[in-house]
Amino acid sequence: MRLSRYFLPVLKEIPAEAQIVSHRLMLRAGMIRQQAAGIYSWLPLGYRVLRRIEAVVHEEQQRAGHIPVLMPTLQPADLWRESGRYDAYGPEMLRLRDRHGRELLYGPTNEEMITDIFRAHVASYRDLPLTLYHIQWKFRDETRPRFGVMRGREFLMKDGYNFDIDRAAALHAYNRHMVSYLRTYERLGLTAIPMRAASGPIGGDDTHEFLVLAHTGESEVFYDDRVTALRLGARAIDFDDRAAVAAVCAEFTAPYARTDETHDAALFAAIPEAHRKVGKAIEVGQIFYFGTRYSEPMGAVVVNDRGDRVPVHMGSHGIGVSRLAGAIIEASHDERGIVWPLAAAPFPVGIVNLRQGDGAADAACEGLHAALAAKGVEALYDDRDERAGAKFATMDLIGLPWRITVGPRGLAAGRVELTSRPSGESEEMTPAAAVERVAALCAAGGRLAPL
Numbered sequence: 001m002r003l004s005r006y007f008l009p010v011l012k013e014i015p016a017e018a019q020i021v022s023h024r025l026m027l028r029a030g031m032i033r034q035q036a037a038g039i040y041s042w043l044p045l046g047y048r049v050l051r052r053i054e055a056v057v058h059e060e061q062q063r064a065g066h067i068p069v070l071m072p073t074l075q076p077a078d079l080w081r082e083s084g085r086y087d088a089y090g091p092e093m094l095r096l097r098d099r100h101g102r103e104l105l106y107g108p109t110n111e112e113m114i115t116d117i118f119r120a121h122v123a124s125y126r127d128l129p130l131t132l133y134h135i136q137w138k139f140r141d142e143t144r145p146r147f148g149v150m151r152g153r154e155f156l157m158k159d160g161y162n163f164d165i166d167r168a169a170a171l172h173a174y175n176r177h178m179v180s181y182l183r184t185y186e187r188l189g190l191t192a193i194p195m196r197a198a199s200g201p202i203g204g205d206d207t208h209e210f211l212v213l214a215h216t217g218e219s220e221v222f223y224d225d226r227v228t229a230l231r232l233g234a235r236a237i238d239f240d241d242r243a244a245v246a247a248v249c250a251e252f253t254a255p256y257a258r259t260d261e262t263h264d265a266a267l268f269a270a271i272p273e274a275h276r277k278v279g280k281a282i283e284v285g286q287i288f289y290f291g292t293r294y295s296e297p298m299g300a301v302v303v304n305d306r307g308d309r310v311p312v313h314m315g316s317h318g319i320g321v322s323r324l325a326g327a328i329i330e331a332s333h334d335e336r337g338i339v340w341p342l343a344a345a346p347f348p349v350g351i352v353n354l355r356q357g358d359g360a361a362d363a364a365c366e367g368l369h370a371a372l373a374a375k376g377v378e379a380l381y382d383d384r385d386e387r388a389g390a391k392f393a394t395m396d397l398i399g400l401p402w403r404i405t406v407g408p409r410g411l412a413a414g415r416v417e418l419t420s421r422p423s424g425e426s427e428e429m430t431p432a433a434a435v436e437r438v439a440a441l442c443a444a445g446g447r448l449a450p451l
């Protein structure tokens with residue numbers, strides 16, 4: 001992509017209400033634009049990040065055996081009357097009427113609708129287990145929308161719902177979600193700690209939240225800091241193996257980690273003092289097991305292997321996709337701008353032409369751009385007629401993992417410079433070697449093909 005033909009409206013003046021660094025950087029880097037309180041347009045750079053995050057979420061859900069669908073944003077109120085939540089939900093729910101006076105709502109979540117789909121099509125235990133999920137916009141009329149996309153009113157969520165024959169099977173689905181979520185956050189460069197949580201309006205006893213430590217977080221957390229060293233890494237996990245999946249969950253939930261809602265001072269005091277930490281964190285996901293809370297009132301019933309009709313055991317599991325864009329920036333930035341992890345980066349690499357209009361420099365940049373594209377690597381080529389300093393500042397602000405710098409002097413010696421955004425380290429090499437290196441780094445980092 002040539003920057004001269006792109007739409008990257010970087011901002012110099014940042015609105016005073018942007019209090020936290022991710023919000024400021026998303027505005028400065030031209031990623032988002034607020035259209036109303038807590039409602040945003042995603043501009044090209046931001047939209048690329050959002051789609052990258054979605055791609056990782058999809059991949060990890062499908063690896064765990066979960067099936068993507070797409071439900072609408074608008075839902076009939078009557079479905080929510082069946083579960084009793086239409087009246088219970090309160091002013092966070094956006095309620096509206098169509099031209100016939102029929103009551104609708106903009107979905108804040110989808111338990112009722114997915115239960116309706118299930119009951120219409122599934123009648124036997126033979127069709128279980130089943131987990132369906134979607135990535136769809138939600139609306140919650142939050143009292144205090146703030147911090148940019150971190151607490152929006154309209155926001156993008158991945159929400160998944162499991163249907164199982166009994167509690168044991170549903171707890172396996174719960175554990176599958178925990179492991180797939182841990183892998184998702186890890187691939188996005190985040191350390192997200194599963195913490196026992198209190199259940200809200202969704203209901204249920206078994207629930208964990210996933211929290212990313214950040215001093216701007218809205219949740220207060222108490223934890224044994226040894227939990228932050230745990231990594232899934234590249235280990236292979238058989239998602240059908242109940243014991244293996246449960247063992248991973250046991251490993252990640254063994255160290256004490258709770259939010260203020262479930263905090264237990266006595267357990268916390270038992271942690272060696274050097275490891276006892278209190279801090280702030282951002283909630284980036286939550287999983288619930290709630291048994292027959294929806295299947296009973298809504299009649300989501302299957303015939304079991306003894307011929308009895310039983311309500312299915314369910315759970316729901318959410319990842320804040322749009323919030324993650326902000327959370328990643330909170331966790332990964334410096335004084336010059338964003339430092340994207342490869343998996344979420346809008347482009348893996350930028351090309352900076354130090355002397356636009358110089359025949360050799362222009363040709364070398366064009367060549368790099370094309371050679372990278374041929375390998376499936378999307379580069380953002382800064383071909384503007386700007387000073388080198390301004391080009392570097394833009395690249396640092398938007399935080400692409402690598403930068404290839406091309407200038408007449410280096411080219412005379414057959415060299416360009418490859419610079420890592422996180423470390424700032426540079427290395428000189430031939431243009432062909434730079435292409436090979438970036439392509440290899442993308443492949444090794446699990447960077448998916450262009451979207």
Ligand code: ATP
Nearest residue numbers: 149150151152155157283284285286318319320323
């Ligand atoms: P919170 O406590 O932050 O209000 P929640 O517990 O009400 O969130 P869930 O119902 O658990 O939210 O939704 C799943 C995920 O969706 C959350 O973990 C969070 O990452 C994201 N999310 C929830 N509300 C918002 C919001 N207003 N803006 C952006 N993301 C949100």
Ligand code: MG
Nearest residue numbers: 209283285286
């Ligand atoms: Mg939650």
